[in-house]
Amino acid sequence: MRSHRLTGARSCGQIAPTINAVRTPTLKDVAKAAGVHPATASRALNPDTRKLVNAETARRVQKAASALHYTPNPIARGLKTAKSSTIGVVIPDLTNPLFPPIVRGIEDALGPTGYSALIVNTDSDQARERAQVESLLLRQVEGLVVATALLEHPLLSELHQGGTRMVLVNRRSDNLDVSSVLPDDAGGIDQAIRHLAQLGHRRILHLAGPLSTSTGTTRALGYHGAIRSQGLEADPALVVPCAQWSEAAGAAGLRTALDAGTSFTAIVAANDLIALGCYDVFAERGIDCPDDVSVVGFNGIPFLDKLRPPLTTATVPLHRLGSEAAGMLLETIAEPDRPARSVLLAPVLEVRGSTAKARRAVGSRR
Amino acid sequence: MRSHRLTGARSCGQIAPTINAVRTPTLKDVAKAAGVHPATASRALNPDTRKLVNAETARRVQKAASALHYTPNPIARGLKTAKSSTIGVVIPDLTNPLFPPIVRGIEDALGPTGYSALIVNTDSDQARERAQVESLLLRQVEGLVVATALLEHPLLSELHQGGTRMVLVNRRSDNLDVSSVLPDDAGGIDQAIRHLAQLGHRRILHLAGPLSTSTGTTRALGYHGAIRSQGLEADPALVVPCAQWSEAAGAAGLRTALDAGTSFTAIVAANDLIALGCYDVFAERGIDCPDDVSVVGFNGIPFLDKLRPPLTTATVPLHRLGSEAAGMLLETIAEPDRPARSVLLAPVLEVRGSTAKARRAVGSRR
DNA sequence: CTGAAAGCGCTAACAA
DNA sequence: TTGTTAGCGCTTTCAG
Secondary structure: OOOOEEOOOHHHOOOOOOEEOOOOOOHHHHHHHHOOOHHHHHHHHOOOOHHHOOHHHHHHHHHHHHHOOOOOOHHHHHHHHOOOOEEEEEEOOOOOOOHHHHHHHHHHHHHHHOOEEEEEEOOOOHHHHHHHHHHHHHOOOOOEEEOOOOOOOHHHHHHHHOOOOEEEEOOOOOOOOOEEEEEOHHHHHHHHHHHHHHOOOOOEEEEEOOOOOHHHHHHHHHHHHHHHHOOOOOOHHHEEEOOOOOHHHHHHHHHHHHHOOOOEOEEEEOOHHHHHHHHHHHHHHOOOOOOOOEEEEEEOOOOHHHEOOOOEEEEOOHHHHHHHHHHHHHHHHHOOOOOOOEEEEOOEEEOOOOOOOOOOOEOOOO | OOOOOEOOHHHHOOOOOOEOOOOOOOHHHHHHHHOOOHHHHHHHHOOOOHHHOOHHHHHHHHHHHHHOOOOOOHHHHHHHHOOOOEEEEEEOOOOOOOHHHHHHHHHHHHHHHOOEEEEEEOOOOHHHHHHHHHHHHHOOOOOEEEOOOOOOOHHHHHHHHOOOOEEEEOOOOOOOOOEEEEEOHHHHHHHHHHHHHHOOOOOEEEEEOOOOOHHHHHHHHHHHHHHHHHOOOOOHHHEEEOOOOOHHHHHHHHHHHHHOOOOEOEEEEOOHHHHHHHHHHHHHHOOOOOOOOEEEEEEOOOOHHHEOOOOEEEEOOHHHHHHHHHHHHHHHHHOOOOOOOEEEEOOEEEOOOOOOOOOOOEOOOO
């Protein structure tokens, strides 16, 4: 590709040609223009080493640099410093509506720092995840934001031991001393159960997420705790784990409960997609929501307010989940020896049309 | 960061330590192990230059490479070749549900080739776009997939003249000799109008997209053509352009039409978000969809089938839009002199609950 | 405080 | 066919 760059002149209202098809200026050019050695120019331009150089000289170099529209070549810098100003973002699948807001949060936090994010999708496949992470490491990413954590996650343990900087987002792993940014899972479920209890629900079904994930177990634990503290009916049949965080798995879970004859008047789904799966089963079986049964989701993915009926859900600040995680990763990169810490972000229950007063129970075959 | 890498041994069922915290092997190490000069090793390992080296030697080098788990350092390679195995993806906003499927299409097409994508969001802001593109160019991306094209787009013209390889996706620009992958906008609208005509609708409102975009104008043109070919009422008041591709703009557009007293029994929205904006206005004004008015969207973003009512829409193969675009960009990079070409992907009308037989008209104040 | 020199890992002339 | 040499653009010793 022909060498080229944008000067940004147009956006500054200048008259200069907006494209310069000439060789992009290098540090040597700046040095020559400023009448100093490239090494001095490097020092002058680098915030960390600027203090090593005469203030006057530094100013001259900076002037020359901006006059030439010099911008350092991150590849060359990366080769020397073994850094890349790049981080990796590991998610299950970008088309899952949970992740775009998180990814934007990451990108927005990274933007001002000069770092960029390389995103990979694992499709929740361990082999694929390993290959993808390997390719990120190959590209010399300086760290990883990981949204795919399982409670038992050999790959993450290996990476951590290998010295890879990382931050977990949304989910965490057991026995892994790594920083994380998580929703307050138990708190969110507690709000949901309280809300349903106030509406008079006594038998609440929990469609749990995969128990291989922290979100799955913590929300299930939260369910048990809240049921107890609200004095509601605690029946083991009222908890059905779903194999995936998907509509299909949610639908399957609900069908299981229904077919088992479990009776309940409300459902707390472990996430929004599982709740959406319930909608499909309602249609299949002629169940009316919220008249026959109420449903609450978790996460607050977009467009839930336009569903039939609008879904009540524990809304997680997803963008902030991402931006906090990116910020923490940058901290970890800058100060590797800082101890790991975890941030919990509080969900807010958004009450919509899928929850209403308890009436007759569904599935009362028993 | 401590040097480290994954061997992938675990996934292969080997016993070797899965993490090697030692210095990652370089080409020189491989050369030494194979008893050749680094340059020879480079030639042997590079598919393009392999034929320049003795087959026997090549095999020896490759054996040494895999024994050491050697993987070339793309940064170093990039510095030398001024290439980066990276492309840039320029989109308005990842949280717009239109884009994740396209981006995944791009990533999936790139995956096997060793290229990675750097994604930037412009928020439809020209200055931000310029800055973001500049940062991509700085990172030596070898080309751009651009989803933000306007009919008049100075930045893209500059880039094209500057020699930047690119492919436009979803939208195109006027007077820009660049390859593109687009939905068949007119064809999709034609299907929508036909469907509505069959349901007995005669006065159909078009909530057009921004006319600064090819999707906006082409869909509007498609609307006019289809109205004519179906012999429906052609009233200038029946076309209202929206300032953005958003729910808010769609709602505003519909309010404008309603307040002007324009009468119609159906709406063809230029995209799904504009159609969703209509839903808000229906709620505001007590309009029943589809009893009072039918609505059709465009694109087929996810979860439309769960709306109240489920939205009929012209479904675009979004994933393929992305994968085709990525493929074409790779072609362009490999053979820069190939003439630009355009691919049109056919939408499929997905009929759902938001369209029904025409009844009384709304807004019949005139 | 600044210059000289070396080298990050790789590839591309040029020689041999 | 292979080795030698040089250098991509930058940072970082080490001298001066």
